[in-house]
Amino acid sequence: MLDAMIIGAGPAGLSAAISAAQHGLHVEIVDEYYQPGGRLLGQLHQEPDGEWWNGIEETEKLLEQIESLHITIHCSTSVYDLQKVNKKWVTYTDQGNWESQAVLIATGATESPTPIPGWTLPGVMSIGAAQVLTNVQRIQPGERGVVIGVNVLSFAIARELQLAGVDVAGMLLPPPHLLSKSEGVPQEVLSSLLRFSHLAPSVLMHRGAPFVKGRLAKNLVTAFYPEKGMGVWGIPLQLRRTALEIKGKNQVEGIRVAKVNRKGELRNAITHDIDVDFVCIAGGLSPLAELAAIAGCKFIHEDALGGYVPVHNEKMETAVSGLYVAGNITGIESAKVAISQGTIAGLVIAKSLGARMINGKINEALQEVESRRAAATIQFHPHVISSRESLYKTKKTQ
Amino acid sequence: MSTLIVCRCEEVSLETLQKTAYQYHCSSRELKLRTRAGMGVCGGRSCRMMIEQIATAGDNEKNYETETIPLKYQPPIRPVPFGVWGGLSDE
Numbered sequence: 001m002l003d004a005m006i007i008g009a010g011p012a013g014l015s016a017a018i019s020a021a022q023h024g025l026h027v028e029i030v031d032e033y034y035q036p037g038g039r040l041l042g043q044l045h046q047e048p049d050g051e052w053w054n055g056i057e058e059t060e061k062l063l064e065q066i067e068s069l070h071i072t073i074h075c076s077t078s079v080y081d082l083q084k085v086n087k088k089w090v091t092y093t094d095q096g097n098w099e100s101q102a103v104l105i106a107t108g109a110t111e112s113p114t115p116i117p118g119w120t121l122p123g124v125m126s127i128g129a130a131q132v133l134t135n136v137q138r139i140q141p142g143e144r145g146v147v148i149g150v151n152v153l154s155f156a157i158a159r160e161l162q163l164a165g166v167d168v169a170g171m172l173l174p175p176p177h178l179l180s181k182s183e184g185v186p187q188e189v190l191s192s193l194l195r196f197s198h199l200a201p202s203v204l205m206h207r208g209a210p211f212v213k214g215r216l217a218k219n220l221v222t223a224f225y226p227e228k229g230m231g232v233w234g235i236p237l238q239l240r241r242t243a244l245e246i247k248g249k250n251q252v253e254g255i256r257v258a259k260v261n262r263k264g265e266l267r268n269a270i271t272h273d274i275d276v277d278f279v280c281i282a283g284g285l286s287p288l289a290e291l292a293a294i295a296g297c298k299f300i301h302e303d304a305l306g307g308y309v310p311v312h313n314e315k316m317e318t319a320v321s322g323l324y325v326a327g328n329i330t331g332i333e334s335a336k337v338a339i340s341q342g343t344i345a346g347l348v349i350a351k352s353l354g355a356r357m358i359n360g361k362i363n364e365a366l367q368e369v370e371s372r373r374a375a376a377t378i379q380f381h382p383h384v385i386s387s388r389e390s391l392y393k394t395k396k397t398q
Numbered sequence: 399m400s401t402l403i404v405c406r407c408e409e410v411s412l413e414t415l416q417k418t419a420y421q422y423h424c425s426s427r428e429l430k431l432r433t434r435a436g437m438g439v440c441g442g443r444s445c446r447m448m449i450e451q452i453a454t455a456g457d458n459e460k461n462y463e464t465e466t467i468p469l470k471y472q473p474p475i476r477p478v479p480f481g482v483w484g485g486l487s488d489e
Binding site: 289 | 401402404448452455466470471472475479
């Protein structure tokens with residue numbers, strides 16, 4: 001029997017395995033993908049200080065430690081059930097079952113793309129799929145495409161596509177309907193982008209941001225936002241154009257575009273078509289909670305964390321005995337935060353199974369999560385910190 | 399404009415879901431059962447959140463106040479051969 005089974009070989013799972021094994025625990029990792037690293041693998045962006053964050057290199061650093069600690073990673077292994085049987089956890093996978101005293105669920109997040117008429121055509125993919133194709137498998141998703149959905153993540157990936165030699169013909173808003181909500185409203189999108197003005201490569205946005213505080217100012221900015229969009233790294237960012245429909249017979253051939261006013265309403269029926277052979281849809285990320293749900297966790301809905309998250313405390317313990325969570329399943333944040341959360345989880349599991357003299361390290365790791373969270377280049381949601389604080393308060397009172 | 403499909407497996411459109419939710423004041427679960435959205439081969443992995451969103455938009459259930467996810471998850475959460483699900487791999 002294992003001391004701990006770790007589900008997910010991404011930044012959180014790998015770092016948890018390392019800190020647990022460093023304290024003498026026998027741990028193994030399972031992951032559905034054929035290589036470890038999770039979403040770290042796709043990441044490639046430049047930090048404001050000019051340093052590049054290369055997810056593949058970060059993965060290699062973690063894997064060196066995994067190897068020196070002789071931790072086994074079972075790749076291409078899908079967990080389909082997780083149950084507590086006679087006080088032991090059983091992880092059921094398509095490659096066999098494992099028993100363990102503790103389980104860490106570090107399954108990360110799933111994308112929630114906004115649906116658009118025609119989105120079932122071959123050639124339409126989520127922005128994350130385009131990122132994996134390009135950065136992990138080194139295959140261009142097409143020759144010329146558009147990105148539908150303008151947020152900080154789709155910006156970063158559009159840039160990655162461009163670096164890979166793909167023609168990104170534009171970034172557009174999704175059509176206004178119930179499921180696109182504020183993602184289809186120019187002034188809402190702009191105000192969410194302005195939070196990232198420290199990253200904005202455009203001088204206009206960079207200089208404009210500090211002055212754009214109130215709603216009136218935001219309205220003014222969207223009113224004066226160039227109707228034809230503006231170039232960001234040469235990619236036309238079109239906040240006043242909505243993607244009405246993806247066209248094509250057997251695969252993507254083009255996209256129909258219409259003008260919208262700053263509230264996202266269709267201004268008139270004038271449309272035009274853009275020829276593309278692929279389309280990326282960027283919706284957002286939500287914690288991948290399915291295993292936590294079948295293992296009996298309670299959930300809380302927090303918009304700032306990306307949706308339903310399993311109730312847990314800052315030590316990564318859930319309300320279910322022997323069950324821990326770390327990484328994006330606890331809320332959408334950066335890989336750096338996930339790595340530190342993994343370290344905490346590994347240490348806390350080791351303590352629960354008898355490792356001693358470990359409290360100091362746990363406190364250090366807790367502080368590291370807070371400082372990384374506060375210093376994050378990309379706060380996926382402005383209320384991440386306050387939302388976490390209220391979540392952890394709730395957990396304590398239970 | 400072509401139909402906007404929400405559930406690909408069962409080919410259920412946004413229009414059908416919105417009409418059904420409005421007509422019957424459906425919870426997410428009732429919306430799923432009435433339309434079969436989310437009941438196809440993928441087990442709702444791509445449309446689950448949209449179904450919840452459509453049900454909550456009409457304020458038909460107070461999803462956010464409960465401690466459970468509105469549409470229940472049940473094992474197996476990944477497609478597995480019957481042999482594996484039946485425990486043949488244990489032997």
